[in-house]
Amino acid sequence: IGGPLSDLNAAECSDISDNAVTVIREAADGGTVSLSNGDTEISICAGDAIADPLEVIHENPGAENLSYRYVITDANTGLILNVVNTNTIDLDGAGAGVCEIWGWSYRGVPNNGLDQIGLPLSSLDNLDCSDISDNAITVTRLTGADCDSLSVDEFSSDSFSIYPNPASDIVNIKNVSNQSIDALIEVYDITGRRVYQNTSDLNNDLQINVSGFENGVYLINITDSNNNITVTKRIVKR
Structure with a gap:
């Protein structure tokens, strides 16, 4: 231990395998999230039957090989509304309100976090090999006459x-x-x-x-x- 691998391979009656298993060790890192234009706040007109696809991007250097999903929480209660595996998110059918979209880096979480729906965001953040992004995207969902302000x-x-x-x-x-x-x-x-x-x-x-x-x-x-x-x-x- 501490010497080159060749020391073992050169010893009498000793042979090292022809190949090795490469293990990439990464710690979960939620990084940061934003919309495709770099903004982290947006207002949409919800419930008008017109899709409002939001493209979310994330940066989490150092944990690129771990799983990554997006967690939607209610801005008032902080409870998890949904966990999605796509970065194009349409909230048109969600009705009026304010929600937040977080990034989530993880590995080995049962049911990919769906069991935490209805629980606080910390229920995901506190799991082993799990980390929520440092920031969130705030989405204000307007309806009716309030949409005129858009x-x-x-x-x-x-x-x-x-x-x-x-x-x-x-x-x-x-x-x-x-x-x-x-x-x-x-x-x-x-x-x-x-x-x-x-x-x-x-x-x-x-x-x-x-x-x-x-x-x-x-x-x-x-x-x-x-x-x-x-x-x-x-x-x-x-």
Whole structure:
């Protein structure tokens, strides 16, 4: 012990195996979480039957090989509402309220944490080989008239024209407002899966090639990068 492996291999009547088992030793680390644009706070209009897919990213250097999921808690009670294994989370059907999305790094937890639903977040954090992220994403879910606060006169659904609709090959996004908009454009299918992403100042028409999309309904989210306001347009691919 303390000497090179060759000391054993060179000893009389001694032989080391032709290969070895590599063991990666990592400690659970929830790291940090944010939305794809780097924000950690967002408001959505819930219950309007329009999907609000939130793409969550995490950074947990040093624990990349351990399992990672996202834990949704009620912001008021701190109780766990759900544990999900996808980083695209849609809370449209959750109704009005405020929730928090945490990252969770772990290994070997029974039922992947689903047994802790309804319990405090600490019930996961205190398990062996388990760690909750250092921060959370706060999601305010608005309904009814409260949703009006999500849009402003200068940036609303009326700011854009999308044509043709239905479309088979090319969809054009035209900025019909009087301002330049630094925008993030994302297209989601009806399951909440993102199928397109781009950034543009929208000074000129933006063309999206949808010829490779499956036929069906898609949602185009246009987010003003300056104030994080999002408008959603619905298109049909035929």
